[in-house]
Amino acid sequence: MVTEQELQEIFNELDSDGDGKVNIDELISNKNQALYLSTLAETGNFNNLLTQYDSDSDGSLSFEELKTAVSAAGNLED
Secondary structure, eight states: OBOHHHHHHHHHHHOTTOSSOEEHHHHHHTHHHHTTTOHHHHTTOHHHHHHHHOTTOSSEEOHHHHHHHHHHTTOBOO
16 A cells, blocks of 8 residues: 555656656566556556556656556555
């Protein structure tokens, strides 16, 4: 379980190029941080994570999309 603030910190660490989005390469290269994200990430299935939660279909996750994924997995504290 993470708070929204902790999730923002994780997102910032995952977003290695600082573009405000997390792509598949950033997820794979930061697997330890990504494991907090959802049950899909826990299985290493980052492509499904992107497919399911990339609402604007740009091939990456914004913070809000990531927050939705973490919340759906029951890993976000209220």
